[in-house]
Amino acid sequence: MDITPSYYLTLAALLFTIGAVGLLVRRNTLVMFMCVELMLNAVNLTFVSFAKALDDIGGQVIVFFTLVVAAAEVAIGLAIIVAIFRRRQGVTADDIDLLKG
Amino acid sequence: MDAVLFFALAAMVLVGSLGVVLSRNPVHSALFLVMTMITIAGLFLMQDADLVAIIQIVVYASAIVVLFLFVIWLLGVDRHETLEDPRRFQRPAAVGLGALLIIEVLALAGREWVTGERSVRGALDVEQTGNVERLARSLFTDFFWAFEVTAALLVIAVVGGVVLARRGRRPLSSEVGGGA
Numbered sequence: 001m002d003i004t005p006s007y008y009l010t011l012a013a014l015l016f017t018i019g020a021v022g023l024l025v026r027r028n029t030l031v032m033f034m035c036v037e038l039m040l041n042a043v044n045l046t047f048v049s050f051a052k053a054l055d056d057i058g059g060q061v062i063v064f065f066t067l068v069v070a071a072a073e074v075a076i077g078l079a080i081i082v083a084i085f086r087r088r089q090g091v092t093a094d095d096i097d098l099l100k101g
Numbered sequence: 102m103d104a105v106l107f108f109a110l111a112a113m114v115l116v117g118s119l120g121v122v123l124s125r126n127p128v129h130s131a132l133f134l135v136m137t138m139i140t141i142a143g144l145f146l147m148q149d150a151d152l153v154a155i156i157q158i159v160v161y162a163s164a165i166v167v168l169f170l171f172v173i174w175l176l177g178v179d180r181h182e183t184l185e186d187p188r189r190f191q192r193p194a195a196v197g198l199g200a201l202l203i204i205e206v207l208a209l210a211g212r213e214w215v216t217g218e219r220s221v222r223g224a225l226d227v228e229q230t231g232n233v234e235r236l237a238r239s240l241f242t243d244f245f246w247a248f249e250v251t252a253a254l255l256v257i258a259v260v261g262g263v264v265l266a267r268r269g270r271r272p273l274s275s276e277v278g279g280g281a
Contacts, residue, residue: 002104003104011114017199017206022118031122048150052148055220064153070165075168081176
């Protein structure tokens with residue numbers, strides 16, 4: 001049996017969907033953050049699959065940049081969560097409703 | 102052989118990602134995240150992305166997840182996450198939207214997944230030059246400007262993290278001092 005790029009792309013689509021649904025379903029901000037990481041990983045997998053399928057190094061370079069952005073995003077996001085926790089004693093998404101009209 | 106490896110890794114990715122979403126305890130979610138990341142690194146290796154696979158393990162599976170665990174440790178495990186949703190329709194709607202998303206992607210892709218011009222930024226060139234050398238050559242020529250901008254991005258992120266951590270400290274110490 002031959003593994004074509006479409007297998008990888010289907011897997012990436014499934015992974016992205018699981019991440020997106022998890023982001024909508026969970027209330028704990030830390031787990032929501034992990035779901036964002038899952039979605040980023042799904043996109044990385046897509047990039048690498050296309051790099052292989054189209055024989056193009058550009059896809060792998062973009063994954064490199066995505067990793068850098070993800071690292072910066074996690075550092076800032078977790079700092080924000082810690083700052084919120086200090087003020088409101090909870091990291092559940094429903095606690096953070098200051099913008100509610 | 103390839104197919105066996107792919108389906109084993111794919112099953113592990115799906116189990117790991119479902120574990121992240123479904124685990125009650127955030128620590129278990131983080132450990133499932135490690136499993137997912139390392140398995141995806143294996144999928145990268147299967148597609149001639151050696152350097153990216155190693156970076157995936159070093160940065161994602163190690164540094165980022167350790168940061169998550171560190172914050173969980175700092176804040177304490179939140180066991181009483183409200184299972185009862187304040188809005189009852191929200192969860193079924195989320196699952197429905199997810200199903201819609203996957204159907205949409207699969208329908209849009211249809212039979213023809215990969216189209217477009219080949220080797221725009223240069224071939225992978227696995228046999229002649231190694232993956233690391235090939236990626237470095239591309240990074241320091243075609244993508245040099247973007248590479249420099251990521252350096253600025255990381256500096257801004259570090260400074261931002263420090264500022265966020267410092268600003269929270271002053272009201273906290275005054276609250277403690279006030280005996281609240």
